[in-house]
Amino acid sequence: MLGTTMNQVADFADIPVVFGPGRATRIAQDVSALVGEAANVLLVADSGLRLHGHILCLEEALLGAGHQVAIYDEVSGEPTEAQVAEAVTAGSGEWTKLVIALGGGSAIDLGKVTAAMLANPGEVTCHRMEETPFAAKAVPLIAMPTTSGSGAEFTATADLLASDGTNYWYRAPELMPALVLLDPELVCTLPGVPTATTGIDALVHAVEAATGRRASRESQAAALSAIWLICENLPVVMSEPDNLSARAGMMQGAALAGIAIEKTGTGLAHNIGYALGALAPIPHGLAVGIGMAATAEWSAEGNxxxxxxxxxxxxxxRKPEAFAPAFRALCAEIGLSLDPPALSGISVEALAARMGAEENAPMLEANTRFIGDRDLPQLAARVLHKAARNAA
Known part of the structure; x- marks a missing residue:
């Protein structure tokens, strides 16, 4: 089953994909194939991965094959525009011939933009929300996820925080990786809470890709396969973290979901997720889960x-009204509370304003059901459990 699904991932993907337990140990061969022998490589990685030995293993494999390695492993939490400049400096500009992004969606997003900026010197802020196209092709990027959630390894989009806390999206063909390496052994060290939140993020990706306004037969096929894989395997990896087969299933489900959202974009739950994240320290996967659970019935009326x-x-x-209870039940099964204390400090007005902000508009436009300005306060109230008081 897993082999067949992996073939499906490769069939749907627009970029090369390699997969398998332990596949990361052969990274040097992939680098040589892309940019030649004795290449200068920049490794962009999550800060916590050094503790698990993942960074050291890659470094040893690359050095042992004659490549040179610079490392930027300061990624913690959401990636920032300032970190792009730091990573470019770590890569010494023209010194870098290839970038490896190792980690969750944050490290991969940072790696994608860093690879583009290495070939396009200047201020990264010029490229916010497609304001200025990149003039030159990016340095080749190998994306190696260590979570099963973001799907960032299959998209030409990245999200970066500005100095004022605003989340800006970046989108360009130059941000698409040259190769995706999926190794389920890299995911086995992921703790329980991040496993749950990233897994729900992947599930929401798939749901929005299957139901969104831009959904196609192809995106729906990938997304529905992703949903089945995630729902089958997420409860298993929560109770059996070292279950390599289930970790592989989750990795493939997240991959298919990422491939699908590259074709469709995300919707209302992600709009709410980014809005919540700008207002309180709520993990992204939890935030989009809150958004989906609160608005599922409303969105289902549109499709x-x-x-x-x-x-x-x-x-x-197979009934539209069956989705929302099933989604909430899955969140409960994996121990994910959809009512964290941080919600209590957010007002309906503040959330609605963030949902309507320019940087979050594309997600409203892609949603399965039309969303007007008048809908935003009502939807925000649903999220914050204040609908009755708001109506009064």
């Missing part, structure tokens, strides 16, 4: 057939 198919992929009755 009942799509949500019925999603419900069936989750293993429940």
């Amino acid at each position: 009942p057939d799509g949500f019925a198919a999603v419900a069936e992929a989750m293993g429940v009755e």
Whole structure:
């Protein structure tokens, strides 16, 4: 089953994919194939991965094959525009011939933009929200996820925080990796809470890709396969973290979800997730899970057939009204609380304003059901459990 699914990932992907337990140990061969022998490589990685030995293993493999390595492993939390400049400096500009991004969506997003900026010197802020195209092709990037959630390894989009805390999106063909390396052994060290939140992020990606306004037969096929894989394997990896087969299933599900959202974009739950993240320290996967759980019934009215198919992929009755309870039940099963204390400090007005901000508009436009300005306060109230008081 897993081999067949991996073939499906490769078939849907627009870029080369390699997969397998222990596959990361052969990274030097991939570097040589892309840029030649004795290449200068910049490794952009999550800060916590040094503790698990992942950074050292890659460094030893690269050095042992004659490549030179510079390392930027300051990625912690959401990536920032300032970190792009730091990573470019670590790569010494023209010295770098290839970038490896190792980690979750934050490290991969940072690696993608860093690879582009290494070939396009200047201020990264000029490229916010497609304001200025990149003039030159990016340095080749190998994306190696260590979480099963963001799908960033299959998209030409990145999200970076500005100095004022605003989350800006970057999108350009230059941000697409040259190669994706999926090794489920890299995910086995991920603790329980990040496993849950990133898994829910991947599931929401797949749901929004299957039901969104830009959904196609191809995106729906990838997304529905992702939903089945995630719902089958996420509870297993929460109870059996070292279950390599289940970790592989989650990695493939997240990959298919990432491939799907590259074609469709994300929707209302991600709009809410980014808005919440700008207002309180809520992990991204939890934030989008809160958004989905609060608005699922509302969105399903805009595409009942799509949500019925999603419900069936989750293993429940093929009815649109079956999706929301199934989604909430999965969150409860994996121990993910959808009402964290941080929500209490957010007002309906502040959340609605963030949801309507320019940087979050594309997600509203891609949503399965039309969203007008008048809908935002009501949707924000749903999220914050204040609908009754708001109506009064």
